[in-house]
Amino acid sequence: MTGLRERKKQRTRDALVVAAHELFVTQGYDTTTVDQIAEAVDVSQRTFFRYFTNKEEVALFVQDMVEACFYEAVCTEPPGTPPLECLRRTLNDVWDEVGRAVEEIVPLDLHLKMCQVVETTPSLLAAHLRHSLLMEEKLVQEIARRTGVGAEVDPRPRVLVAAFSGVMRTAARQWGMREGTSLETAREVTRDYVAQLGPALTGDWGRERRP
Amino acid sequence: MTGLRERKKQRTRDALVVAAHELFVTQGYDTTTVDQIAEAVDVSQRTFFRYFTNKEEVALFVQDMVEACFYEAVCTEPPGTPPLECLRRTLNDVWDEVGRAVEEIVPLDLHLKMCQVVETTPSLLAAHLRHSLLMEEKLVQEIARRTGVGAEVDPRPRVLVAAFSGVMRTAARQWGMREGTSLETAREVTRDYVAQLGPALTGDWGRERRP
């Protein structure tokens, strides 16, 4: 199953991801050319485009994996849990696994820095949002499946996932703008934000910060 | 104030928007080149890029205006309204004005078709999502202002706007996939989806469609 060919490909792909991350983090996304990435790994530009359909993809490779990781975790959640609770609980439990999965490809620190690059680079942020949308659709299907509610006739699965994802994105964004970015702070911020979903929707906001 | 120079520029810009819309709608976004758009209006490609920083911008010009329109409407809402109610009410009231504003630039029908093109064209959808994010941030500031809650210390403004915007985007998306796309159906679908925000978050989803 793991012939030399496979392993070589895997190594090239990983090397491209790591090299790209290092270049993006140090000199910025827009100012890094595909040629530079390819050269760093000593392959031709054409080969780069055989591994990644475009420049964005190599930048979002790890993030996509993280989101896929979250989706998988949601799918393994025990049935019968109320949908919002299911998402919230998964979110809280999945961080360690995410950390491990990331480390298999790039140093965790590099990935966290890359998250900030994504947030601050318009074209990259745009692509990231679109990728997230695809994952949202998968989540919708899963929520619909586990609640027995048809996503095509009842808007609630979509509405729930949209609200939840919107809040998570916001949390990620706010976290990315902080100084100390670690998995721990990310977990805290997202947990915090999601917890505010209910209070934020009800009109009676007190005058002081959440009690 | 409106010298010949200004009016001429305005006319060129509008002509570019209309020509671009027609081309995008008939042959698709990716298959339309900037040269074609410029040629249709009889200006050089360079001039096109003096009016719009990139190809996406001309495609999203009207949509951006619509979102700005919504934002303005939120700002003129009477103070004291609970924030979610404020957004919901504005959303319901603003449609006619939006229709009028759009018609000043492109035929409404063309715009509605363009919305579908945006939803179905990955790169364009990505750009659209990013633009929406900018508008969300403005909304956050406005909500924070009118509730006297600091957006930098209390997550609720961001959480509320994120949830609301997420649901609106979902509604727009679902609407765009329908057959009969009119302002009326758009109003209905969005109103419908936003109304489901509360029910979707509570765990006790009934087995049948919303009663």
Place this chain on the structure above:
DNA sequence: GAGCGTAATGACAGTCACTGACAATTGACA
């Protein structure tokens, strides 16, 4: 209404992301 300053445009060359085609290389497997 002639002339001057400035804004708008066109023409051109160049960069970079991305693609198709074809030839060269290399692992897999008989």
Place this chain on the structure above:
DNA sequence: TGTCAATTGTCAGTGACTGTCATTACGCTC
């Protein structure tokens, strides 16, 4: 070891976008 198929490099081409400079056109003054 030889053959097949997958992987890669090279090259040429397209299209989005940018900087530069010469040209045109507007607006304003005298």
